[in-house]
Amino acid sequence: MSAKLTVVGLGSGNPDRLTLGIVNKLKAASRVHVRTGEHPAVKVLEELEIPYESFDNLYESFSSFPEVYEAITLKLLEEARSGNQGDEIVYAVPGHPMVAESAVSKLRARCAEESIELTVLGGESFLDEAFLRLGFDPIEGFQLLDATGITRSQLQPELHTLIGQVYDTYTASEAKLCLMEMYPPEYEVVVGHALGVEGEEQILRVPLYELDRQEGYGNLSLIYIPADRSDRLRQRTFARLHEIVGILRSPGGCPWDREQTHDSLRKNLIEETYEVLETIDEDDPEHMKEELGDLMLQIMLHSQMEEELGAFDVFDVIEALNGKLIFRHPHVFGDKDAADAEAALQNWEGMKAEEKRRKGIEPGELSALDGVPRDLPALMKAYKLQKKASKVGFDWGNVEDVLAKVQEELDELKEAIASGSSQEEQMLELGDLLFAATNAARFIDADPEEALTRTNRKFVERFRYIERKLRERGISPKDSTLDEMEALWQEAKGAERA
Structure with missing residues (x-):
């Protein structure tokens, strides 16, 4: 049998907020561990002469927080296994055990696997003090993020946002860089230190760009960004774009947008694509940004039309694309290797074939030329058809043979013109010449369109x-x-x- 493990919360920092039950549990424990001695409530243990061991040394022994929390978990499990039945090992953590405590989550899973008895007793969370001291109601919409792993995709300006685990200036800097992908540099944010701890509490309002220039970051620090539902921030979100396109197509929206169909917008999609290509050729990032937006609008409009019919929406499009990208890149997201671009391309082709099989289509029964879009520009289509045919061995042996074919087709065009052949026959001979020239482009590894x-x-x-x-x-x-x-x-x- 093993000892019992109990996890207790030391509250947000004010020693007066410790519950009597937790104090009694600490007194009766066979052994007490605290995650960190750098917490105001720990002085209660000292006043009550309760011996404890801190895990602060682990923060210096490992280079990342996940490693620290894994080490804490292993240490506690080892002590529980080697302990005697009836012993109780108490692990005391800042705040509430189930808020921003990775080691506790790990213990819950591992103890269940090893049949070690585990009890978790709550405590006042730093969230309680944050709601009180910063003065907002989480029912209005709220999210809690970890400064050590915050990403742009997590940011939702319309929600009250608390960022915890802001241990030091470096972590504050990382959080700042992420926030500046959404918020302007001068946007006001709130820094809170030791909320609710008498004589130590600090609440500072600073512009975002100064976030990492503040002093005093530590275990009891957080960042607060009030909810902001103004358009100035929502304009940078995909959700706002989806909303705007929906409004344009709604009964009270724009008459022109409401009248559009897939067919009426076909030429727009093509034109916008070529305008993007033009900005690439011009190496004009500012213009490219604008034209990519116009192209995105076409995608949004076509998706919106299908959403109105109940077929799919743009989020279904994104989901399908994400799934395809992951499936076709097993060398990135799976266990296959790809040493170079050619190997990656082979993986891609293999995954495409597997996708067809999953749809009930046997790749071997398809034409080698399948998959070339019907409405591609003719020069581009010729290039793609030739590439597909070459993969199954239908190709010229060398570029000299190709150039001879170009000359042959040129001679036939000259003959058709000289003999007064019909305009249709002359056009066919011209097409043959262009097709042969496209083959020459392929052999010198040049895109004919380019x-x-x-x-x-x-x-x-x-x-x-x-x-x-x-x-x-x-x-x-x-x-x-x-x-x-x-x-x-x-x-x-x-x-x-x-």
């Missing part, structure tokens, strides 16, 4: 050079000769090389 985009851009720059130079002469392109424009074209090429 190659043509660069040529288009080069043409625009050179032609505008011609226009500018002609304006300087007081004429326009239609007033000049082809020889004049050709000379300026060559001049523009020379300027590029320079």
Whole structure:
């Protein structure tokens, strides 16, 4: 048999708040451990001459808090196992045992597994003092976060937010950096030290950017951000975007948005995609931010339409995407390895095939060309079709053969034009030439869309050079000769090389 383990709470810091039952439990214990001696209520043990052992030394022995709490758990379990039946080991923690006490959560799980009797007795939590001293009602909406693991995704400005475990300036700095992803630097926050402890309590209101410039952080410190339901913060949330799009499509919303359908917005989706690509080519982050927003709006509108029909909403879209990304990256989220990009791509293709099997589709029965979107731009579609065909061995042996095919198709186009073939036949021969040229792009590892985009851009720059130079002469392109424009074209090429 083993000794009994009891966990008690020492309250928020004011020794007068200790309950008589907990004091009696500490007096009767065979052995008392405290998580830290740096707590005001511990002096009650000293006044009552109750011997205790602190785990403060573990904070210096390990580099992270999880390691400390694991060590505390193992130490207490070991003592319980080696103890005598009838002995009671008491572990006293600051505040309430079930609030921000990882070791207690660990003990609850491990004691149940090992059939060690465990009792947890509550105490006044630091939350009780926070509600009282900071003056807010948690029923209005409240969240408690851990400063040692806070993330941007946890922040909800519309809720009262308490951040505990602010042990030192470094932890305060980490919390500040996270908060500044949501709140402006000058946003006022509250720092509380030793709430409810007479002679030690401090409540400071400081701008967010000064959060880590304050002194006095320790075991009894916290950060409080009052609930803020103003639009200035909600504008940075995805929930607000979803709400706005819903309003635009509602009966009292925008007449234009309400009239839109999937079909009417098809061209908008394509146009916005190309506008994003243009900002990438221009390396213009500010413009890119705007155009990505316009593209996101298209996704939101299409999702909203389906939400109105009850088919799915944008959160279903996100859930499906998250699941797909995790499933297709077992080398990141699972147990497979990928030494390089090529191996990662093979994993991706393998997972795609597995997804099809789960949907009842046997990959081997599909065409090698399946999966290329019907409405892709023709040049891009040709490139993708050729890549898929090459994977099953239908390909040219080398680039020389490809270039010979390009020449062959060019000759056939010339012949069709010279012989006066129909416009339809000439167009087909032109298509064959473009398809062959796309194959050449693939063999030199160049995206044909990107190659043509660069040529288009080069043409625009050179032609505008011609226009500018002609304006300087007081004429326009239609007033000049082809020889004049050709000379300026060559001049523009020379300027590029320079």
